[in-house]
Amino acid sequence: MDWHIERLLNRISFFLATVATLSLLHLFFRSSLSCAPSPLHRRTQSQPQALTLTLSPFPRSSCDAASRDVVTPEKRFQKLRSTRAFSRRVQSFSSLFLSLRSLGLLSNASHVLCVSAGAGHEVSALQESGVADVTGVEVVDFPPLVKRADPHNLPFFDGVFDLGFSTGFAAALFPSRFVAEIERTVRRGGATVLAVDGWSTKVGVEGVYKLFQRSSLLEVRNFTLDGSPMTLVVMRNHHNSSENY
Ligand SMILES: *[C@@H]1O[C@H](CO)[C@@H](O)[C@H](O)[C@H]1NC(C)=O
Numbered sequence: 001m002d003w004h005i006e007r008l009l010n011r012i013s014f015f016l017a018t019v020a021t022l023s024l025l026h027l028f029f030r031s032s033l034s035c036a037p038s039p040l041h042r043r044t045q046s047q048p049q050a051l052t053l054t055l056s057p058f059p060r061s062s063c064d065a066a067s068r069d070v071v072t073p074e075k076r077f078q079k080l081r082s083t084r085a086f087s088r089r090v091q092s093f094s095s096l097f098l099s100l101r102s103l104g105l106l107s108n109a110s111h112v113l114c115v116s117a118g119a120g121h122e123v124s125a126l127q128e129s130g131v132a133d134v135t136g137v138e139v140v141d142f143p144p145l146v147k148r149a150d151p152h153n154l155p156f157f158d159g160v161f162d163l164g165f166s167t168g169f170a171a172a173l174f175p176s177r178f179v180a181e182i183e184r185t186v187r188r189g190g191a192t193v194l195a196v197d198g199w200s201t202k203v204g205v206e207g208v209y210k211l212f213q214r215s216s217l218l219e220v221r222n223f224t225l226d227g228s229p230m231t232l233v234v235m236r237n238h239h240n241s242s243e244n245y
């Protein structure tokens with residue numbers, strides 16, 4: 001009886017082992033059959049995925065690097081400087097400054113301050129004409145020609161410039177403060193020159209030069225700056241309160 005049971009159990013285990021082996025073989029074949037094309041698929045599909053997965057931090061950082069590269073101030077300026085619009089505007093400023101030279105308000109030795117200088121077209125024009133000491137400021141930094149400074153609170157001592165120039169008066173938040181600051185930094189005998197947007201400004205030209213506390217009107221002139229009609233207001237600084245010196 002024991003022997004029968006043992007034989008039966010052996011048969012059962014043999015059967016089970018066979019079933020297991022067959023199912024393993026079946027699985028193996030099925031997988032090798034169905035997987036045969038799939039490794040190719042995998043190689044073409046999942047490998048790039050694996051690549052993108054493993055590389056995903058890299059493109060991000062290299063993208064960052066690339067965008068940082070593009071936004072490099074020097075590159076940005078080089079790109080801007082190479083445009084025709086830039087040189088046209090610089091040309092326009094050049095002819096304006098030539099007229100200031102003939103008025104005796106500007107020379108190569110002048111210390112010039114350009115307020116609200118944007119990307120620095122006027123700074124570029126002055127430097128190209130041979131003026132060595134030009135300072136350009138704007139509410140935002142625009143290297144290499146323009147530094148950051150608040151036009152209503154200029155970071156310069158009194159009377160350190162021979163010429164203060166700006167095209168930014170019309171856009172100034174506090175026009176009288178704007179004028180007071182540029183006037184403060186210009187020396188006695190120096191000049192403040194404002195190129196004001198549009199020939200008919202809201203306050204009128206009189207409204208502009210009446211904001212000056214210690215300068216006298218030298219000239220008002222209409223001119224065209226890079227295609228835009230502007231009014232030039234030239235003020236001679238005559239302040240002689242000795243406490244400033
Ligand atoms: C100013 O400097 C420029 C460039 O160096 C020169 O060509 C020009 O003759 C100078 N102008 C005067 C008036 O010295």
Ligand SMILES: *[C@@H]1O[C@H](CO)[C@@H](O)[C@H](O)[C@H]1NC(C)=O
Pocket residue numbers: 199200220221222231
């Ligand atoms: C400038 O142009 C305006 C508008 O045409 C005119 O009213 C004004 O008299 C001109 N000013 C000068 C100084 O020519």
Ligand SMILES: *[C@@H]1O[C@H](CO)[C@@H](O)[C@H](O)[C@H]1NC(C)=O
Pocket residue numbers: 238239240241
């Ligand atoms: C300052 O200069 C102006 C113009 O030259 C003159 O009218 C005024 O009297 C001077 N003021 C003083 C305090 O010297």
